[in-house]
Amino acid sequence: MTATIERPSAPSGPPPASAGGTTTRSARAEGWVRRAPLLPALVFTIVVTQIPFLLTIYYSLQSWNLVRPGSQRFVWFQNYVGVFADSQFRGVALNTIIMTLGSVIIAVVLGLLLALLLNRHFIGRGVVRTLLVTPFLITPVAAALLWKTTLLDPTYGLINFVLSPFGASGTDWVSTYPLASVMAALVWQWTPFMMLLLLAGLQSQPGDQIEAARMDGAGAWAIFRELTLPHLRRFLELGIVLGAIYLVNTFDAVYMITQGGPGTASANLPFYIYQRAFLGFDIGQSAAMGVVVVIATIIVATFALRLVFRSFGAAGSES
Amino acid sequence: MAATIEDTPTTTAPQRVEGRRRRPGVGPVLLTTLAWVVAIGFFFPVLWMVLTAFKSENAAYTDPPTLFFSPTLEQFRAVFDAGIGPYLANSVGATAISTALVLVLATPAAFALSLRPVEKTQDVLFFFISTKMLPVVAAIVPIYVVVNEIRALDNIWTLIVLYTAMNLPIAVWMMRSFFLEVPGELLEAASIDGASLGRTLREVVLPIISPGIFATGLICVIFAWNEFFFAVNLTAANAGTVPVFLVGFITSEGLYWARLSAAATLAALPVVLAGWFAQNKLVQGLSFGAVK
Numbered sequence: 001m002t003a004t005i006e007r008p009s010a011p012s013g014p015p016p017a018s019a020g021g022t023t024t025r026s027a028r029a030e031g032w033v034r035r036a037p038l039l040p041a042l043v044f045t046i047v048v049t050q051i052p053f054l055l056t057i058y059y060s061l062q063s064w065n066l067v068r069p070g071s072q073r074f075v076w077f078q079n080y081v082g083v084f085a086d087s088q089f090r091g092v093a094l095n096t097i098i099m100t101l102g103s104v105i106i107a108v109v110l111g112l113l114l115a116l117l118l119n120r121h122f123i124g125r126g127v128v129r130t131l132l133v134t135p136f137l138i139t140p141v142a143a144a145l146l147w148k149t150t151l152l153d154p155t156y157g158l159i160n161f162v163l164s165p166f167g168a169s170g171t172d173w174v175s176t177y178p179l180a181s182v183m184a185a186l187v188w189q190w191t192p193f194m195m196l197l198l199l200a201g202l203q204s205q206p207g208d209q210i211e212a213a214r215m216d217g218a219g220a221w222a223i224f225r226e227l228t229l230p231h232l233r234r235f236l237e238l239g240i241v242l243g244a245i246y247l248v249n250t251f252d253a254v255y256m257i258t259q260g261g262p263g264t265a266s267a268n269l270p271f272y273i274y275q276r277a278f279l280g281f282d283i284g285q286s287a288a289m290g291v292v293v294v295i296a297t298i299i300v301a302t303f304a305l306r307l308v309f310r311s312f313g314a315a316g317s318e319s
Numbered sequence: 320m321a322a323t324i325e326d327t328p329t330t331t332a333p334q335r336v337e338g339r340r341r342r343p344g345v346g347p348v349l350l351t352t353l354a355w356v357v358a359i360g361f362f363f364p365v366l367w368m369v370l371t372a373f374k375s376e377n378a379a380y381t382d383p384p385t386l387f388f389s390p391t392l393e394q395f396r397a398v399f400d401a402g403i404g405p406y407l408a409n410s411v412g413a414t415a416i417s418t419a420l421v422l423v424l425a426t427p428a429a430f431a432l433s434l435r436p437v438e439k440t441q442d443v444l445f446f447f448i449s450t451k452m453l454p455v456v457a458a459i460v461p462i463y464v465v466v467n468e469i470r471a472l473d474n475i476w477t478l479i480v481l482y483t484a485m486n487l488p489i490a491v492w493m494m495r496s497f498f499l500e501v502p503g504e505l506l507e508a509a510s511i512d513g514a515s516l517g518r519t520l521r522e523v524v525l526p527i528i529s530p531g532i533f534a535t536g537l538i539c540v541i542f543a544w545n546e547f548f549f550a551v552n553l554t555a556a557n558a559g560t561v562p563v564f565l566v567g568f569i570t571s572e573g574l575y576w577a578r579l580s581a582a583a584t585l586a587a588l589p590v591v592l593a594g595w596f597a598q599n600k601l602v603q604g605l606s607f608g609a610v611k
Contacts (some may be wrong), residue, residue, distance in 0.1 A: 034437045037427030041487055042443065044424060048484035049450040055461030055532055114357065122351040126561065130595055131362040137594035138365060139545045142583035146368050149576055156576075158367065188361070196602045200610050213321040238609060250456055252547045256566070270456040270548070277460050278552060290457030301452040305445070 053294065055119040059287035066281035079288035083199075088264050089272070089289065095179060096268040099250065104243040108236060110187070111194025118195070119202040136192035144256030147185040148174060152257075178258040178266035185253050190246075194239050201235030202228070241304045248297070269293050356512030361393050368587075371580035379577035394581035401572070403585065406564035412475055413560060417482035421490045422532060424483070429494030434501065434524070444495070447488040455548055456520065466553055473501040475558040481549050486539040493604055497525075497531030537597040544590045561586045 044175045059080055062074040084090055118129060135143065151159050154172040163171075174181045205228060213223050254260055258273065260267030267275070269289070277286035325495040350449050371379050372540055400532060462481070463472075472475045475552040547562040554563060568582050602610050 009509075028505065031438070033433060034435050036431075036438055038431035038443065040425040041428035041491060042446075044347040045447065045450060045484060045487055048480060049453070049458070052458035052465070053453065056457055059461060059464070114354075117350060117357070120347075120350070122347070122354065124355070128354050128358040131358040131372065133594065133598055133601070134362055134365050134591060135470050136601070137541065137587070137591045139547075139562060139565075139583075139587045139590060141547050141565050142368075142587045145579060145583050146364055148370060149579065150367055151364055156384070158364070158384060161384055168516065175376070184602070188364070192361070193602070196598070197610060200602055202396065203604045213368075235610070245452055249456065249477070249548075252562075255547075255551075256569075267494070273456045274459070274548075283460055283464065290460060293454050294457045297452060297454055301449070305448065 034071075056287045056290045056294075059283055060291045062287075064283040066283060075284070079284045080292070081083075083122070083287055083288050083292055092264055092267050092269055092272040095264075095266065096248065099179065099183055099186070099268050100244055100248045103183050103190060103247055104145050105239055106183075106187045107190040107194045107243060110191045111239070112198050112232075114191065114195040115198035115202055118199055132195060133192045135188050136190070136196075138189070140189065140252040141256060143189055143291075144185055144253045147188070147253075148257045151180055152184075174258060175262060177262065182250075182253050182257050182266055185257060186247060186250060192245055194243065197239045198232060198235055201232045205231045229263045237307050241307060244300075244304070321391070331569075339517070357433060365587075365591075368580050369584050371577055372584045374577045374580075376575055378420060379575075379580070386447050392529060394577045395585070397578050398585060400584045401568060401582075403564050403568075403582065406559050407585070408518055409475055409478075409554075409558055410544060410560040413478045413558075414540050417479045417486065417543050418536050418539040420479070420483045421486045422536055425487055425490035425494050425535070426532065428491050429498050431559050432491065433495045433498035434506065438447050446494065446537075450484075451488050459548070462549075463552060472553060473557045473559075474554045475554075477553055478546075478549060478558060478560070479555075482543040482546060485546070486542055489542075489604060490535050490539060492537045492609075494528070494531060496609075497528045497535075500531075501527050523584075532601035534603065536595050540593055541590050541597075541601075541604075 007150075061074060061076055062072055063075045063078065114132060118132075120124060122128075138146070149157075151157055152173040154160060154170055157173075159173065160171060209227060210223055213227060218226070249270055250268060251274065254266060254268055255274075256273040258266040260271045264272065273286050273289050273293070275287065276282050345496070367384075370386075371541055372394055373389055373392070374388050375393065378385045378388040380580050431437050432443060434570070439441065466472055466477050498604045505527075506519060514522070544560075546560070550563050551566060554560065559567075565579075565582055565586050569579060572578050597604075
């Protein structure tokens with residue numbers, strides 16, 4: 001069932017002409033004619049995105065501090081030993097996992113509830129959707145600023161004002177719960193995206209299926225569990241994978257709201273590596289951390305990519 | 320099937336409304352109210368930011384918060400006096416030029432991955448999306464060193480190149496999904512009529528995918544405008560973009576909330592407007608065209 005719904009049914013269809021392929025030379029020429037439009041984008045992407053990573057690996061094997069000119073020398077894996085011996089690094093890695101997974105999961109759950117709420121006709125639905133989408137569009141730096149000042153400020157913040165009837169006034173959220181403060185801003189920004197994605201999923205669910213189930217006397221909860229949730233599964237997977245891709249790179253919110261503090265209590269890997277590179281000027285060490293992060297990401301991503309590809313990626317290009 | 324689903328969010332239900340209207344209890348009213356309350360709750364911080372931007376500093380710092388006040392443009396004037404102008408210009412330049420470059424590179428590439436697919440199309444697509452998976456932070460050190468080496472720090476073209484690379488994979492995937500919507504029969508008909516490839520592209524394909532090009536452009540604009548990590552590490556006074564201005568402004572004016580709100584409002588406004596306009600395409604862009 002799921003497979004039949006949103007495939008644009010392979011309009012790439014018959015690859016024009018080349019079926020004959022009598023002379024290899026003309027076939028090869030044809031191949032290059034086909035490749036030509038692709039090459040500028042491909043070459044550009046390889047040069048700009050891959051070369052830096054190769055350099056990262058090279059730098060990670062050097063002892064090199066920008067503050068001490070001429071200090072650059074080859075040290076093999078000493079930086080890596082340093083990275084794994086660094087207890088702060090481990091704490092920060094854990095923060096990154098908590099921040100990424102926590103924000104994604106909360107955003108997905110809230111997004112699902114909102115999507116269900118919006119998946120019906122009511123007055124002003126378009127306006128409601130527009131209002132809900134807005135947090136996602138706000139420049140992250142501005143959003144983080146908004147959270148740090150007008151929302152979370154202990155004295156003048158709106159959150160303490162709203163909570164004051166419940167006796168929670170005067171809480172200094174940012175210094176008491178730094179990680180949670182950052183995550184609140186992230187959840188606020190990402191829930192709308194999950195809502196849009198899952199709403200698209202709900203709307204691609206065939207109505208007659210639900211109608212038939214209702215005719216058979218199925219209750220709302222049973223319909224949700226047995227029909228809607230399985231249908232949404234790939235959208236949920238996609239939301240989690242995409243959310244994780246974007247959120248694992250979170251920098252703006254940490255930089256703006258807590259500066260990773262107190263200590264490294266709310267620092268994530270992007271912020272920590274940034275600190276090491278641009279405040280500590282330790283190129284070798286930060287490059288080694290970068291490589292460790294990339295390897296970890298590759299492990300997670302191969303798994304995640306397979307998930308996305310299985311559900312969506314191959315759409316229309318079975319050829 | 321796919322075509323009927325996308326934009327109009329309500330296509331699946333209309334015939335069923337009759338059935339549901341039979342018992343118009345309080346449930347629907349409650350749910351509608353709930354939807355409105357939640358939406359306003361999510362939107363409120365933004366509204367508050369905009370309101371604060373029109374307040375005087377005294378009105379911005381009150382406990383309880385002030386809801387009614389006489390609006391003033393004083394804060395916006397202060398933000399422009401503090402020199403946001405060049406930063407706005409840099410943001411516009413970096414966003415516009417990188418988006419144009421992305422579209423110029425991505426459109427032919429997407430064509431070569433859809434209507435006239437190269438061999439190994441899947442591998443190429445996989446490569447493009449995998450570049451988005453690698454954390455930016457792992458590349459920033461060599462990028463900084465190289466950019467420093469070629470004397471391109473604090474240069475707007477550095478940002479343009481990086482933003483182009485950042486958005487290109489998304490644009491390729493998105494554009495490809497639009498190319499795949501071009502009906503195969505249409506292309507066949509054109510080739511039977513003896514139209515050249517160039518003419519077919521111009522007269523048959525382009526009209527169909529032009530809304531897609533526009534949507535892709537909007538998504539690239541949103542990402543480029545909001546980008547902060549590269550901007551803060553690679554630029555300063557000359558090529559700094561609006562987010563960089565905002566950060567500097569906090570350091571100097573940290574205690575002036577109304578003024579900060581005015582700056583934040585200016586920083587966020589263009590993208591919020593673009594995004595409201597392109598709501599339906601947002602998900603498509605972020606999911607690399609996977610979801611329509």
